[in-house]
Amino acid sequence: MKIDSIKLYNFRNYHQLTISFHPHLNLIYGKNGVGKTNLVEAIYVLGLTRSFRLGGDKTLIALQSGMCKIEGNVTRKYTTNYQVLISKDGKKVLINHNKVAKLSDYIFKIPIILFHPDDLRFIKDTPSTRRKTINISISLLHLEYVRYLNEYNRILKQRNAYLKQMLLNGNSSSDYLDILTDKLIDVGFKIYQMRQEFVQYLNQYLSDFYQKITGLSDLEFVYVSSFQDIHKEEIRSLYQEMLSKDLSFGKTNIGVHTDDFKFVIKGRDLKEYGSEGQQKNAIIAYKFSEMEIFKQLKDVYPILILDDLFSELDMEKIANILQFLKKDIQTFITTTDLERFSFLTSFSYKQICISSGKVVEESEHERREC
Numbered sequence: 001m002k003i004d005s006i007k008l009y010n011f012r013n014y015h016q017l018t019i020s021f022h023p024h025l026n027l028i029y030g031k032n033g034v035g036k037t038n039l040v041e042a043i044y045v046l047g048l049t050r051s052f053r054l055g056g057d058k059t060l061i062a063l064q065s066g067m068c069k070i071e072g073n074v075t076r077k078y079t080t081n082y083q084v085l086i087s088k089d090g091k092k093v094l095i096n097h098n099k100v101a102k103l104s105d106y107i108f109k110i111p112i113i114l115f116h117p118d119d120l121r122f123i124k125d126t127p128s129t130r131r132k133t134i135n136i137s138i139s140l141l142h143l144e145y146v147r148y149l150n151e152y153n154r155i156l157k158q159r160n161a162y163l164k165q166m167l168l169n170g171n172s173s174s175d176y177l178d179i180l181t182d183k184l185i186d187v188g189f190k191i192y193q194m195r196q197e198f199v200q201y202l203n204q205y206l207s208d209f210y211q212k213i214t215g216l217s218d219l220e221f222v223y224v225s226s227f228q229d230i231h232k233e234e235i236r237s238l239y240q241e242m243l244s245k246d247l248s249f250g251k252t253n254i255g256v257h258t259d260d261f262k263f264v265i266k267g268r269d270l271k272e273y274g275s276e277g278q279q280k281n282a283i284i285a286y287k288f289s290e291m292e293i294f295k296q297l298k299d300v301y302p303i304l305i306l307d308d309l310f311s312e313l314d315m316e317k318i319a320n321i322l323q324f325l326k327k328d329i330q331t332f333i334t335t336t337d338l339e340r341f342s343f344l345t346s347f348s349y350k351q352i353c354i355s356s357g358k359v360v361e362e363s364e365h366e367r368r369e370c
Helices: 036-048 117-124 127-141 143-169 175-214 232-241 243-249 276-298 315-322
Strands: 002-011 014-020 025-029 067-075 079-087 090-095 112-115 219-224 260-265 303-307 331-335 349-355 358-365
Touching (some): 002 036, 014 036, 025 036, 036 067, 036 079, 036 112, 036 303, 036 331, 036 349, 112 276, 117 127, 117 276, 127 143, 127 175, 127 260, 143 175, 143 243, 175 219, 175 276, 175 315, 219 276, 232 243, 260 276
Parallel strands (some): 025 331, 025 349, 303 331
Antiparallel strands (some): 002 014, 079 090, 219 260
C-alpha cells in the first residue's frame, strides 16, 4: 500500500499544498516549527480521520479559515481517491468522490502505524493510555473489534447508571443488573480474547526486534486482565464478589475497561526499572512488530510514519532501525538533521525540504551500488 500523492487545503500551516511521494522512503526535513509534523499528521488524518495530537478536529483548520481538506491518492491493487473534510460544523469523508455515510466504513482503509515522541506516554501514563493504543492496534486488524468496543462501552454505561440508581433507591431489583452483567461479560470476553491473541502475535516478533536495535533480548509484552487464566463461566462469580463495591461506588470495578499492559525484561517492568532509552527502544520494537503482524494477517504492510524518531539515537541504532525498512513498506521520516542520514546510499528515497508551511525543495535519490 502506497500513498502516491496528497493535497492539503487550509490544514494547520499549509494553506495549499500538492505533493507526490516516493513509494519506499520519504525523508522530510527542515527546522523546528516549520510544519514537518503537520505534514505527516495530515497523512495520519487521511487514514484515521483524526489526529494523533491532543486537541479536537477544529485545531486542524488553519487560522481564520472555515474548513480544511486532506485529499490523497492511494494505491494497493488499484488507485483510490480518499478525502477528509473538516469544518466547524463537523467532518465528512469521501472515497472516489462519493460521500461515505459512516466514519466506521472509512476508518482503517488506509492503515497507518506511527511513532511519535509522545508515544513514551504508552509506558509512562495510566492504563487507559495503554488500552487506547492497543485498541487502535487491534482495530487496524479487525473491524469487528471496533463494534465490540462500542457495544461494551454502551452496556457499561447502562450498568453504571443502574448501579447508581440502585444506590439511590436502595431497593431496586437486581434482575435488570444481572441481564446487563451477562451482556457485559459476553462482549467483554470477546474483547479479552482478541487482546490476548494480539499480545501472542506481538511476542512472536518483539524480542527479536528489540535485540536487533539494542543487542539485548528477552523483552516481553504482558497483558494484565481481570479475566486472566479463568474460564468465561467463572467470570460471573467475579462480578458477584465485586457487587457490594460496585454498589458503593456506583460503577463497575472489573472488566476489560480496567485491563493493563506492560513491557517486561527478565521479570522487571520497564515502567518502573527501565531507562528512557530502553522504553523508547521497546516502543520502536512494538511498532515494527505491529507492522509484521499486519503483514502476516492482511498480506500488506501499513504506511509507516517515524516522526522525530532519530534525534536522540546514535548512528548505530539509526542504522539498526533502518534495516527494518523493507522495500514494500512506504515510510515517512521527519528530521531536523539531514546529515544523520548521509549513509542512505543503499536506499532509493525522496528528500522533501519544508520551510514555513511550504515545500521549498524536492529531490529524488536512487540507490547506489557499492
